[in-house]
Amino acid sequence: MSFRARLNLFFLLLVVVPLVAVGVVLLRTIDGAERGKVEAALVSEGRAASALLAEQAEEAGAVAAEIAEDRTLAAALRERDAAAIRERAGELLAPATDARRIRIVLPARGRRPAAAVEVGSPTALLPASRTLVAPGGGGALARIQIATIGPRALAVRLRRLTGRDVQIRDLPSGRLLAGDARDTGRLPAPGRVGTTGRGDWTAVVLRQPGFGTARQEVVLLASGTQVRASRSDRFALLGTLALFLVLAALGALVVSRSLQRQVGALLEGARRLGRGEFDEEIPTSGTDELSQLAGAFNAMSQQLRRRIEELGDERERLRSAIRRIGETFAANLDREGLLEIVASAAVDAVRADGGRAVVATADAREEALAGWSDGLGPLLDAAEQRIVQGHDGFVSDGDLHGLAVPMGSEAGIRGFVAVARRGEPFTAADAEVVAYLSGQAAVSLENVGRHEEAEREALTDPLTGLANRRRFDELLRTAVDRAQRDGQPLSLLVIDLDHFKSINDRFGHQTGDAVLREVAWVLRDGVRGLDAPARLGGEEFGVLLPATDAEGALMLAERLRESVQRLRVVTEDGLQISVTTSIGAGTVGGLGATGASLVAVADGALYEAKRSGRNRTVTADESADAE
Known part of the structure; x- marks a missing residue:
């Protein structure tokens, strides 16, 4: 710690901190005193408000007693005539009486269920209750609840009485019936004075019964400014503390300058070096x-x-080299060449003696070595294992030091870049450089994977896994060129599922898709390695047969047709269904062979197979004879 910092710390601990602590304590003390005054006032005002509420309830009780003696209403109650009850109750509302809301509950009697009739303002509150009894001990006729004041009028009277902000809320909905629409947060318990949930208000809550099972809360609120000390008191206290602080700072400044004058020039020079x-x-x-x-x-x-x-x-040379290497990674779609580049670049970037780049694919583990590699394997394996275990990739074995960083993405670790050298251990800066190269390589490897996946998807039917029509056309051109060059025959089987539409109509497209997949499996399993099965579209398949004459094509077609006929596909309902095929076999050969002619011959044979009854194979020669 510098000399000046020590002086500043001394001043801070002996002067500033005690003054701030005293200020905080005094502010809290005067705030607490003001809060106590406000809470005591709220208690007193809550009692006055309770008295007002009781007085209002007594007024409602007097009106309830008056209405309970109304003979017309009593007669309607004895007859349980809801319309007459509602009409008479409406006539008894203000100004006939002071009632603003009347609720009459008829008890269940015999087969008649309990019922309720209500007239007047739905928001009137502070009701009084009376029970009307039938003459001669016939039991209760009805229970009457009457309110003579609404929430707005009550809020005005409470505000005039207490001088506080007032809220009247309906329970349990919490809906504000009257008063200031302020978001106070959680309120204190009824009858208690406390701070609201947001801490900006102090409140007292009075809970009153309402109509039926409803209840109302009357809330008296004091704002946060009312429970804190006045602004003048605060300014006086803070001003006094600031004056003491300024005087102490001036004294400390004089002492500090006198002590630092001897080392000022040297200190300024050291600061320039630091900058x-x-x-x-x-x-x-x-x-x-x-x-x-x-x-x-x-x-x-x-x-x-x-x-x-x-x-x-x-550093500029290194950044330029790494930038060029990173751009090479991003454009490279050769996995093997990419690993060789990243291994060599990592070795050169951190002046290592040797290293390797490793990536695990779905088929195998691929790696590329760079520099000296004798005896490096165990050390690099240990560095990579530390990464797998969740540690850093630094390892040492005597004078030999290794470093590994993961090559991966959010989906997980796909590989590693590891380097080793003798003498000087690797540093965090070395790890950062290798990690940058590894990250660029990971991006490029993802590009390689996307490129390969895009190629597969572009040439493969997604439902059956066979070659699609685009791939079939490419294979057909290649096979025709080879047949013309070698002078060998070329055959084509065009296979169509019989009555496939009826399968979709009866059992649904999911069952139809299952049939197509099973047929594709039969074709894939039943052909030779050099043959090319493909889905031409819908329920139509094709099989290219290089170096195959008409007789060989017919034999293979019959074998495939019989295999398909033996298939049994289970539907969603557990039924087993079978399917048959019609196959057209066409063969061309010689220098005049073309893809168009081969497809035309096979299509013609397929048409003849369907016309002659389906579930059969027709060759081009049979088709020609039939014509």
């Missing part, structure tokens, strides 16, 4: 220890300036 300003030297005068120290600072500054210039040039 990287190496061109301006520290002035030296005399031969004392401080002047010798200044000369040592100047010599160090010159050496640092030369070394920083050299490091800057070296």
Whole structure:
């Protein structure tokens, strides 16, 4: 810690911290006093509000007693005539009486269920209840609830009485019936004075019964500014503390300057060195220890300036090389060549003696080595294993040091880039460089995977896994060229499923798709390695048979037809269905063979097979004879 920092810390601990602590304690004390006053006032005002609510309930009770004696209403109640009850109750509302809301509940009697009739303002509150009894001990006729005041009028009276913000809420819905629409958060328990959930208000809650099972809450609110000390009190306290703080700071400043004057020049020179300003030297005068120290600072500054210039040039060369390598990665679609590049680049970038790049594919583990590799395997394996176990990739074995970084993505680790060298251990900066190369390689490997996947999807039927029509056309052109070049026959089987539409109509397209997949499996399993099965579209398949004459094509077609006929596909309902095929076999050969002629011959044979009854194979010669 510097000399000036020690002085500042001394001033902070002995002056600033105690003054701030005293200020906080005093502010909390005067705030607490104000809060106590407000809470006591709220308690008193809550009692006054309770008295007002009780007085209002008594008024409602008097009106309820008056209405309970109404003979017309009593007669309607005895007859349980809801229309007459509603009409008379409406006539008894204000101004006939002070009632603003009347609710009459008829108890269940015999087969008649309980019923309720309600008239007046639906928001009137503070009801009084009376029970009307039938003459002669006939039991209760009805229970009457009457309210004489609404929430807005009650809120006005409470605000005039207490001078506080008032809220009247309906329970359990929490709907605001009257008062200030302020979001206070959670309120204190009924009858208690406390801070609201948001902490900006102090409140007292009075809970009153309402009509039926409903209840209402009357809330008296004091804002946060009312429970804190006044602004003038705060300013007086803070001003006094600030005055003490300024006086203490002036005294500390005078002492600090007198103590630092002797080392000021040397300290300023050290600061310039810390900011990287190496061109301006520290002035030296005399031969004392401080002047010798200044000369040592100047010599160090010159050496640092030369070394920083050299490091800057070296870093720029390294960045340029890595940038070019990264661009090469991004454009490379050859996995083997990519691994060789990243292994060599990693070895060169961190001055390693040797290394390797490893990636695990779906089929095998591929790796590329760079530099010296004798005896590196176990060390690099250990570095990679540390990555798998969740540690860093640094390992050492005597004078031999290794470093591994993962090559992967969010889906997981796909491989590693690992390097090794003798003598100097690897640093975090070396790991950062290798990690950059590994990240670029991972991006490029993803591009390779996407390219390969796109090629497969472009040439493969997604339902059956066979070659699609585009791939079939490519294979047909290649097979025709080879047949013309070698003078060998070329055959084509065109296979169509019989009555396939009826399968989709009866059992659904999912069963139809299952039939197509099973037929594709039969074709794939029943042909030779050089034959090419494909899905031509819908329920039509084709099989290219290079170097196959008409007799061989007929034999293979019959074998495939019989295999398909033996298939049994289970539907979603558990039924087993079978399917038959019609096959047209065409053969061409010689220098005049063309793809169009081969397809035309096979299509003609297929047409003849369907016309003559289906579930059979017709060759081009049979088709020609039939015509």
